[in-house]
Amino acid sequence: MHPVVIFLFALLLILFFTAGLRLHPFLSLVLVSVLTGVLAEEPLATVEAITGGLGNVFSRFAIIITCGSIIGILLQGTGGMSLIASDIIRFSRNPLLALNVLGFLFSVSLMCYILAYVIFVPIAKELAARLDNPPISTATILALGAVALFNLVYPSPVVISAAEELSADVNKLFITGLFIAVPTSIVGYLYSKNLEKSKTAVFSNRIKEKKAEDQENSGIYNNPAEKPSRLEAYSPIFFPLFLILLQTGFEYPHSVLTFLGNPNIALLIGVLLSIFSGRKLGTLVLKELIEKAVRRSGVVLLDLCGGGALGPLP
16 A cells, blocks of 8 residues: 555544544554554564654653653642742733743754743643633643744754755755744744633633642642742752753763753752752652652653654554
C-alpha cells in the first residue's frame, strides 16, 4: 500500500478511535501504530519501532513533565501561584496577552516548546481561575504562543534542521519565519479569547469546581501571615528558567553550567525549591500533593508516549 494512503488511513483511525469511540489517546495511538506497521508490511520491525519511539519520548520528557507538575501543584498549595497570578493581573493591562508573549519568547530560548509550556502552564491555570475563564482558553493561548515561534523562527532546532537540508538563507528564513510566527501567535490569542467569550454551563461548573479544589488543596493559603514570600513563589519557576537560559547563552559553557542548565536537573532544583517553599504545609500534606502531581503527569506522559510510538514507524 502507498505510504500516503497509509498515513491518511492512520489519521482517520486516530480520529475514529478518539472522537468516535472515545478511546484513551494512548491506547488509540498504540493501536494505530500497530495497524500502520502491519499495513506497511513491516510487522516485526513495527514492535521495535513502537517500543523504541515510546521509550525515547519517555526518556526525554518524564522528568521534565513530572517536575513541572510537582512545582505547579506545590505552588498552588502554598498560595505562591496565586501570588504570581495576582502580580500578572496587577502589572499587565492584558494578562492573557502577557501569557501568550511568555510562551512566544521562551520557546526558542529553552530549545523546547514543551518545556516552555510545562514551566508556564501552572500560571495559565491559576489565571484561568482568577479571571473566571475556561482553563482551555488560557492553556491554548500559552501553547500557541510557544508553538508559533519554536516551529517557525530560526534558531529553533526544527528550523535549523530544515535550513540545512534546503540550504536556505538564514537571514531571510529568520525574517520570513518571524513575519509568519507573530500573526500566528496573535491569531491563536484571538481564537482563545473567543473560547473565553463562549463560556458554557460546563465551563462555568468546571471553574467553580476548580476554585473549590484550590481551596481544598490550599494548605496555608488562607493564612496571610504564612503565605510564601515573592522569592519563594517565583524561584521554583524562574530559577530553573535562569539556569537553562544561562547554559544555552554560552557557545562553550563550563561543565558545571552544562550540568545545572540541563532541563532535567534545573527542574529537579525547582522541585526542591517548591518543597522548601511548602515546608509549612507539613510532611503529610506535601506527600499527598506530590503524589497527586505525579498521577497527573503520568496521564500526560502516556499521551506523549503514544505519539512517540507512532512517530518512528517504517
